[in-house]
Amino acid sequence: MRSRTVQGTVAIAATASLALAACGSGAGGPQSGGSGKLTDDKIVIGLLNDQSGVYKDLSGPNSKTAIELAIADYKAKYGDKAVAKTIEIVTADHQNKADVANSKAQEMYDRQKADIILDVPNSAAALAVATQAANKKKLYINIGAGTTKLTGESCNKYTFHWAYNTAMLARGTAGTITKEGGTSWNIVYPDYAFGQDMNKSFTKEVTAAGGSVGQSIASPFPSDNFATFITKAGEGSPKVIGSMHAGGDLINFVKQFNQSSLKGKAQLAVGLMFITDIHSLGVDQFAGTQFTDAWYWNFDDQNKKWADRFKEKTNTRPSFAHAANYSAAMNYLEAVQEAGTDDADAVVGKLEGKKINDVFLRNGEVRKADHAVTHDVYLAKVKSSAPEEWDYEDIVKTIPAAEAYGEANPACKMG
């Protein structure tokens, strides 16, 4: 019954996203497509992410489907006028290791002739890819990683940060919970770039909102056993215990937290959550948890239509990372179309400062100063029970782009 409705909406969804994509391209619109100059006569999109580990569900292989949808929409939109006639996707698994990501990125740019690399969850891996992008002078749009270093110390001309960052998550979640009375915090974070960054951002926002952070506890990444860290986090009876873990680590942490004696004594705050995490553990385990979401599939009709197309192919609902991969791939192709070439500098020029409204980005802007892509984000609350599968979140409020992302990162020296 349900799948039939889904099938029924596919046609509408396709046309809708086409229209959206057209809006997204802004005032520029389609340019003359005939004089396209592409290296090797094709566009190669590299998808580098975790295909087998703790971050597999939140982006992983399904990100490829999202990019395929973008390619289909691009081709349908421009038809014969498309600059990029042949578009290929190459994928690789970085196994959450920075060194693997580093050599895979190098290989994608050199050997597989990738024009752009997308996704790359895991901040340590993302920083390595950003360095390669700068070396090779090829594009890299990060989606999966959250570290603000990408738009700070490590920012460069060829790297964009599309979906979210740790500062934005902290502003939404830490600020709200502290103001609601959760004034004393203990934070547990995974000990690598992302976790360290999250810890810093959350501590800053909790303090700014009038709260205090008693302890910041580093845990190894990735990990199966958080028992000692949970016990330690209970010391000093804080009102809030903040878990800065992501993906499979978050699931393990919350599962073990809920089984510990701390459950009920302290409120659990989650730094970064993907809908796939809620799905894996069950909505009841997270019930009432507030967190900042960059996108939710059931937020409005536009999102839902795209999510239906996604479900058609993958049989799951998209996480915000999937939607962001679609958005990034689509806007990259639009920029190639506009520039008439896949030359990285030309494409960067078209992307910088661009205002975008599409299925993922609302009031989006590719900020020129630090290459952060700012957009409206949402404060979400996990429902106590799911009315239907995957319908897990209530959107409490929309946080406007300016408030969520603040000023451009002063640490970024674009050179």
Next chain:
Amino acid sequence: MSEQMTAKVDVDLAQPSILSRRNPLRYLMLLGGLAVLVLLPYWIYPPVAMDILCWGLFAISVDLLLGFTGLLSFGHAAFWGGSAYCTGLIATHWGVPFPVAVVGGAVFAMLIAWPIGYLSVRRTGIYFAMVTLAFAQMLYFIANQARDLTGGENGLQGIPRSFFGIELVEEDSFYFYYVGAAMILVGIFIAWRVVNSPFGRVLTAVRDNPARARALGYDVERFKIKAFVISAGLAGLAGGVFAISHQFASLQELMWTTSGKVVLVTVLGGIGTLWGGLVGAGVVVTLEDFLASSGFEGIGLITGSIFVLIVLLFRHGIWGTGRNVLRRYVLDRRKRARD
């Protein structure tokens, strides 16, 4: 376990080399090897070719201990990774040409190898393996905690590859390969010299019968420490070139799995053969590269199965088995010629 392993090798090594210095086959093989070395980056992706050589020298350094001194080190990642970090730090902070940085890394590896060797050579077999593993793990956690210096989980990124201002080598990994290969060759030559020297003879004696070596007046422990330090230096040389090649040093380099992988490569190539390390590295690195790009997830499954097969069927490793076949062939021909 290592004692059994070396016992097997003894029999193998006891036979004298059939290829005397006069034998043209010897030079033909050397020439062939050099040709492969030169042509490698034409056939495969240059960074992968560089990886093969680095892992090859790394395996040779382990073989120097395992095959020729009878010590199974399970902590060689400490020297490979330690040198990778040290090389990276020297190149980043002092901006010296990378060969200098690599030599600095190798010296660092030898410096840390001395106390580690001093404390661990008193034990043999599984105990030696465990002690070296413990030291390597110690270094791993130090590197993880010294975040300001090593970058922690993020690793040391963007290591510069400066080479006297010659941009071809600095930017193109194809040309870089030849400079890197030259450095690796120096390492291989050192290993070859060590094995084929009076010092190497003593090492073999120490391996085969420590009591007799001691009775003959050799300070067994000192020879073991020396071998350990030389081996660490070679591992450091390989690790340094590896770090410069990838322009990256990460915790992975210090991880115990790296120590495990290099032992696997050595056994695969053939213990006590020296050249086997290169062959083993060629097989393992190309296989991993091939399987990783084929999108197949169980890389470990395949390399593991091959490892089991090799150990069961070709006990002397790929090179060792090949050498035995060649030896039998040559001896056969000689015998026939005599008859």
